């Protein structure tokens with residue numbers, strides 16, 4: 001077993017209230033954090049000067065069945081879902097972790113780089129460790145400092161100044177049984193406030209059914225929560241931070257399944273509404289982004305995964321409409337590829353639905369350090385990315401719970417489309433009538449996407465039945481549709497585990513066509529735009545090698561439909577730059593139904609977590 005354990009993509013919840021038992025709330029809050037991905041769970045409460053503890057490896061429902069998570073006493077408690085990254089999931093490694101006397105309980109997300117050194121120091125002083133985690137040094141350090149006479153907050157501050165790495169830490173102790181303390185640097189924590197109750201969590205939905213008033217805790221700050229109030233201080237000098245609470249517009253209902261069997265399906269269906277809400281973004285926010293872009297020397301778009309596909313599509317929108325062609329880079333490779341090309345005169349558009357992706361945040365910080373301006377496009381108010389951005393655009397998808405991104409992709413495209421159109425208006429190279437037509441085209445997308453869902457849901461389900469056991473797929477497109485093809489392939493891989501490659505159709509005959517033989521599925525994205533005729537050429541090449549062609553195609557495009565074995569139909573009248581928005585939807589549905597057909601849970605793909613907070 002490795003000693004290098006790190007708790008990175010986990011869920012944290014803490015609650016302190018005047019009276020009443022908190023255990024049932026902790027249990028339900030942890031259920032709402034399930035989407036982060038996890039393999040073990042734990043809760044601890046304080047009552048009668050004792051810690052009450054339940055923790056175990058496994059899913060929450062299984063653990064609850066075995067241990068009954070609801071029957072711990074006390075009106076203060078913390079809980080955690082752990083997603084193991086380096087070591088095994090086990091009861092002993094699951095959080096909370098404790099000091100030698102079971103008086104101090106700690107949950108933690110992040111990595112403590114110098115934990116080995118700390119652990120051997122503590123062991124030499126007689127502390128006994130029960131797990132292989134880096135986290136366990138924290139309660140033992142707090143124990144040491146409290147034994148020197150410090151209170152919990154002072155001890156936690158000392159710990160934070162001593163540890164190296166990234167963290168969100170939440171802690172409580174029987175020695176101060178009415179208080180939770182928390183500190184963060186590099187991992188998210190938000191505080192929920194309500195009369196007589198305070199919450200702290202890694203994610204807003206955990207406390208959303210109780211309150212939508214929240215107070216941000218920023219990196220380098222330490223908080224102390226009691227039933228009656230919250231105090232925040234700077235770690236560096238202990239100075240008080242006065243911060244108003246803000247209202248999150250998300251509703252608890254939005255974070256529930258609302259009659260759909262899975263969050264992913266619900267979220268696919270919410271896309272028309274998500275676009276509509278994101279089209280209502282404040283005009284001055286879009287204009288400000290446009291001004292930053294226009295005054296930049298070079299413009300970069302950085303992102304990961306689905307967000308990187310939004311960046312690819314956004315690049316086309318900016319180029320075609322706005323006359324600006326950004327350089328798209330994966331955030332993970334940004335520092336390694338940009339060399340001296342990046343300067344303080346440049347601008348970075350960082351696209352990340354969670355606002356917590358470590359690759360994207362690291363690349364952003366690097367760009368900031370060189371003086372570049374940063375525009376963040378994110379779906380989460382107060383997320384880490386917003387702290388290093390010069391300007392933030394908050395997309396309006398509401399909470400996305402399914403691990404596979406669907407509606408957040410859609411709203412990223414909606415936001416980027418608005419920036420592209422504002423660039424077009426401002427640089428005056430494009431005819432005003434054309435810009436107006438494009439704006440109207442964008443405004444029609446909620447209805448179009450809604451029609452796409454109605455028209456293709458059953459058809460996607462049927463196609464899933466035909467193709468679910470094919471081991472490998474090619475998804476092809478040209479121009480802006482390469483982004484659509486990539487996103488379609490990613491969805492299939494991540495939730496249904498069929499191998500799939502998204503590819504430029506132009507590039508396909510330079511290698512991937514070798515894969516094609518009788519019945520090999522090739523999914524072709526063929527909007528009626530400048531790429532259509534060349535896509536027809538690619539379809540013919542693939543057919544000649546026996547491929548089974550599924551085309552995503554405009555409804556009355558008889559020619560492409562006639563060449564295809566199966567079609568997924570999109571209504572006419574989509575502006576070419578925005579075609580990824582409706583054209584990706586049948587591919588999301590297809591992946592969803594393939595996953596179902598194969599018996600997988602589309603909301604919880606294996607090995608994946610909602611926020612990837614590790615490099």
Ligand code: F6R
Nearest residue numbers: 305306307352353354357404405
């Ligand atoms: C795919 C998916 C991931 C994320 C990626 C970036 O469905 O969800 O590929 O897109 O991890 O996440 P964000 O956008 O939060 O930076």
